[in-house]
Amino acid sequence: MKPIYRCRVCGAFTEEPWHCDKPAALFMTGEQRVRLSKLMSAILRHIPHEAGLELGPGGWIEVEELARAIRERWRRRDLYQWVTRQHVIAVALLDPKGRFQLSSDNRRIRAAYGHSVKLELGYEPLSENELPEVLYHGTVMERLNSIIHEGLKPMRRLMVHLAARPQEAIEAARRHGSRVVLLRIDPRCLAEMGVPVYRASHVMYLAPHVPPECIKSVEKVSSGTAPAMSDA
Template sequence: MGAHVPPSVYRCGVCGRLVESRVHCGSSCVLLLDGGRRLRLSKLMSLLLRHRPELGGLKVDAEGFVEVRELVEAARRLGLRWVREEHVKAVAELDSKGRFELRGSRVRARYGHSIPVEVRYEKGSVPDVLYHGTTPEAAARILREGLKPMGRRMVHLSSSIEDAIAVGRRKCRTPVVLAVDAKRASEEGVEVYRASSRVYVAKYIPPKFIRLLDSGESL
């Protein structure tokens, strides 16, 4: 169950945008970061910004931010000697799940923390149903006790069944997908926040809002 290698990142020589294709604006682009290096840097950024900043000698602020240049220095100390600021910015800007946020000269993880930081999420509309991928053993417990952070600050919910399956496959080969009646939970007082375009978070989801995904529900 190896990690999926993301596309390489290129810079368009015409408009200057970071893109995932070799041609943009009708012209060939310059390779900035190949898929393998992008994956390695993304994993290291997640580790340092979510769980172990001390490994890189980093001090995150109360909201989880560090200076991009300090993160670059940490990555180099930890063996990724090729990393530059533009690489960190590319990983953060193009992450398909919105894992990272750039704000001026700083960067942070948007969700997934086990360290004590407070990310302020804006409340907004919540989909009728969200999804959570897990192991069959954990699913049985969740259906009894509800969804708890289990070592992280928040519970993670996926906006699509496909994403939930991908999350579950990090834990086992044949994951179970749970459906969460998110809108009903929100209407009954459970605070559900949008952390990115594809991920929602909550501090706890009671079991009455959770069910096994119906086999008839579409992917």
């Protein structure tokens, strides 16, 4: 990830070293940003108890409380003594995948998706007019046969994750193996089958499951070559 800078004029966080026609101050290195982003995701999605935290309704928690827990109670807190509420806010605001949501006053934060802890996020199902034309899900070849027959299930997460763009789906799948396949999902098919679709961020959508009938095509993805597509 890029470093985060803070504008010396307006105070905005930015990935660019210049803002308001003046050099911006380095606020967080790229290494610090990656480390803090991964930890925030882990705590807000999966292991709040390991930082001595309890998520509120909808998965929300005070930003200051999260920053303090990371500094004072996280098991590797020695690596995070520099973290303040402003660092948490900066990571959340500039996250390229919309992993985090902040309240309008920047006092509370939650993970937008990816939870394994059980909670109600409070998203409203999209209407048919709000549905995108296509969504994507990445997986590995070893799981494809069961998916084609049984559809997509949340497994250890609360929801199935569907990406708005192929690259996000492929990146997620590559964490599980090298033989990646890209599934094209028909959101209108989901609606017709009574499966709600929720928008979690500008690049990520959620559904409780995806029936096999709504998987419209499968692409084999290999580095350096174009995907080979087949109908599901």
